[in-house]
Amino acid sequence: MRDVAVLGVGQTKFGELWDRSFREIGIEAGLQALVDAKLSSSDLDGLYLGNMASGSLIDQEHIAPLILDYAGLARRHLPGVRVEGGGASGSLALHQGYLAVASGVYDYVVVGGAEKLTDVPDEQATAITGATADHEWEAVFGATLPALWALVARRHMHLYGTTREQLAQVAVHDHQMGSKNPNAHFRNKLTLEQVLGAGPIAEPLGMLDCAPFSDGAAAVVLGPLETAREHTDTPIRIAASEVACDTMALQHRAELTRLNGTVAAARAAFARARRSPRDVGVAEIHDAYTISALVSLEDLGFVEKGRAGPEFATGQFSGGGSLTVNPSGGLKAQGRPFGAVGVAQVAEIVRQLRGDAKDRQVPHPTLGLAHDVGGTGATSVVHLLERAN
Amino acid sequence: MSIARFWRETPRRYNLGGSKCTNCGTVYFPPRLVCPECPAHRQSIEKMVPFQLSGDGEVLSYTVVHEPAEGFEMQVPYVLALVKTREGPVLTGQVVDVTPDEVSIGLKVHATFRKLREEGRAGVIHYGYKFAPSEDPEPAAPPRGPAAAVRTEEIGARDRAPA
Numbered sequence: 276m277r278d279v280a281v282l283g284v285g286q287t288k289f290g291e292l293w294d295r296s297f298r299e300i301g302i303e304a305g306l307q308a309l310v311d312a313k314l315s316s317s318d319l320d321g322l323y324l325g326n327m328a329s330g331s332l333i334d335q336e337h338i339a340p341l342i343l344d345y346a347g348l349a350r351r352h353l354p355g356v357r358v359e360g361g362g363a364s365g366s367l368a369l370h371q372g373y374l375a376v377a378s379g380v381y382d383y384v385v386v387g388g389a390e391k392l393t394d395v396p397d398e399q400a401t402a403i404t405g406a407t408a409d410h411e412w413e414a415v416f417g418a419t420l421p422a423l424w425a426l427v428a429r430r431h432m433h434l435y436g437t438t439r440e441q442l443a444q445v446a447v448h449d450h451q452m453g454s455k456n457p458n459a460h461f462r463n464k465l466t467l468e469q470v471l472g473a474g475p476i477a478e479p480l481g482m483l484d485c486a487p488f489s490d491g492a493a494a495v496v497l498g499p500l501e502t503a504r505e506h507t508d509t510p511i512r513i514a515a516s517e518v519a520c521d522t523m524a525l526q527h528r529a530e531l532t533r534l535n536g537t538v539a540a541a542r543a544a545f546a547r548a549r550r551s552p553r554d555v556g557v558a559e560i561h562d563a564y565t566i567s568a569l570v571s572l573e574d575l576g577f578v579e580k581g582r583a584g585p586e587f588a589t590g591q592f593s594g595g596g597s598l599t600v601n602p603s604g605g606l607k608a609q610g611r612p613f614g615a616v617g618v619a620q621v622a623e624i625v626r627q628l629r630g631d632a633k634d635r636q637v638p639h640p641t642l643g644l645a646h647d648v649g650g651t652g653a654t655s656v657v658h659l660l661e662r663a664n
Numbered sequence: 665m666s667i668a669r670f671w672r673e674t675p676r677r678y679n680l681g682g683s684k685c686t687n688c689g690t691v692y693f694p695p696r697l698v699c700p701e702c703p704a705h706r707q708s709i710e711k712m713v714p715f716q717l718s719g720d721g722e723v724l725s726y727t728v729v730h731e732p733a734e735g736f737e738m739q740v741p742y743v744l745a746l747v748k749t750r751e752g753p754v755l756t757g758q759v760v761d762v763t764p765d766e767v768s769i770g771l772k773v774h775a776t777f778r779k780l781r782e783e784g785r786a787g788v789i790h791y792g793y794k795f796a797p798s799e800d801p802e803p804a805a806p807p808r809g810p811a812a813a814v815r816t817e818e819i820g821a822r823d824r825a826p827a
Binding site: 358398399401402405410411414415416417419420421425426427428430433474475476477478480517525531 | 677735746753758764780788794
């Protein structure tokens with residue numbers, strides 16, 4: 276195993292990109308990342324592409340060669356691999372790219388994530404994304420993804436006294452952060468009253484407790500750390516890349532309010548990096564629903580189980596504390612193009628560690644964490660990144 | 665969804681047929697071929713036997729759904745719950761015959777055979793379990809497929825198909 280560095284990042288704007296196709300956004304993000312890494316496509320050894328549901332969303336499977344082709348690389352006959360893990364598809368693709376470079380088989384790979392959600396009506400997108408939970412034993416009985424997370428929320432409120440206002444505070448925070456991100460789907464700020472007064476989706480979650488359906492793409496270029504300085508002055512080392520799976524259906528979890536996959540992935544990541552949650556200065560966590568951000572904070576080890584509501588409400592994670600959460604605005608404000616999310620999270624952590632995050636720069640973080648979840652936690656992925664000395 | 669795809673799950677969705685590991689005694693719904701609880705999983709192979717759930721349980725958590733799953737548009741708002749059955753497995757299903765504000769964590773319920781959804785006007789109608797508040801202190805009889813099918817008359821206004 277050799278050390279792997281992120282050499283370049285790229286990202287499209289997230290949002291309702293009516294005038295842009297899947298292949299356009301995929302290529303834009305990939306080319307940005309290559310330019311950022313001072314590499315040309317002739318240096319590449321392969322592409323890993325995270326995508327959740329292109330077949331259902333744009334009637335197109337087999338998308339890795341499609342992107343390679345339109346990136347002008349068909350004649351180089353590079354290997355292209357699509358990776359799927361529900362909402363965690365992007366970070367799963369990153370894990371594959373990491374393994375390929377760490378093993379020494381490939382030197383330079385592009386890891387992309389792309390999703391085009393707005394080419395289908397919202398109801399259809401709800402059904403397609405709901406298929407990342409157990410279709411046969413959850414969706415068939417009327418469950419949607421937000422409904423399943425609402426079941427987690429109600430149980431968390433029941434066990435730990437978490438309040439509706441504490442949930443809403445997550446959305447207020449995310450929009451505050453996202454207001455400084457030019458790529459964000461939403462740049463408007465929200466008040467607590469607006470979140471609490473929004474129409475219900477699945478009680479206790481309302482419209483503004485749920486991340487939007489977005490289009491978007493993100494990409495990173497990975498390479499061996501030993502030659503990273505040829506490409507960038509600020510190589511970012513992947514200190515850990517860990518994947519953990521759990522039961523497919525929420526109903527089979529011994530504890531409804533604990534993402535055991537996230538607990539396992541985080542423990543493995545901190546052990547591999549020989550660091551602890553206290554060392555993390557900046558984190559992008561899974562806030563697809565306000566409740567998912569709270570349980571994630573607990574299960575990643577940042578706060579004690581059951582305490583995320585009151586701890587988050589103190590504002591300590593909104594800047595000025597030892598850990599800043601979701602400086603990009605998270606899935607809630609930056610947007611949720613499912614397969615692109617995990618790659619975009621890592622791109623943001625890289626910008627933060629390089630000191631390139633402009634208005635939303637967190638002061639001097641040395642260790643960053645990205646946390647991506649598929650379904651209701653059947654797949655969890657944790658990446659730890661640090662500035663290489 | 666094809667007819668076969670729903671039909672093959674009929675014994676589970678109509679009759680709550682689960683499975684039990686005769687090696688360690690744990691009950692599963694839906695049935696499993698391998699027991700996750702047995703320390704050596706292979707010990708459970710071919711020792712999983714059919715096991716009938718009673719249909720009795722209590723609400724572990726619930727939500728009132730306003731943005732529905734596909735095919736449930738005419739039922740909103742509906743209550744979706746996680747129900748912990750007497751035998752152990754937790755099931756996801758709707759709670760019916762109540763208004764949303766009558767549902768709470770701990771509510772005693774029993775499974776009842778209902779129409780789940782239909783795939784458009786000409787599509788297949790899907791039946792299966794939902795949960796209703798338990799009236800008797802005595803455990804209710806398990807729902808049975810053919811007998812329960814007669815009780816589709818009980819389908820309430822919330823479950824009625826679009827006109």
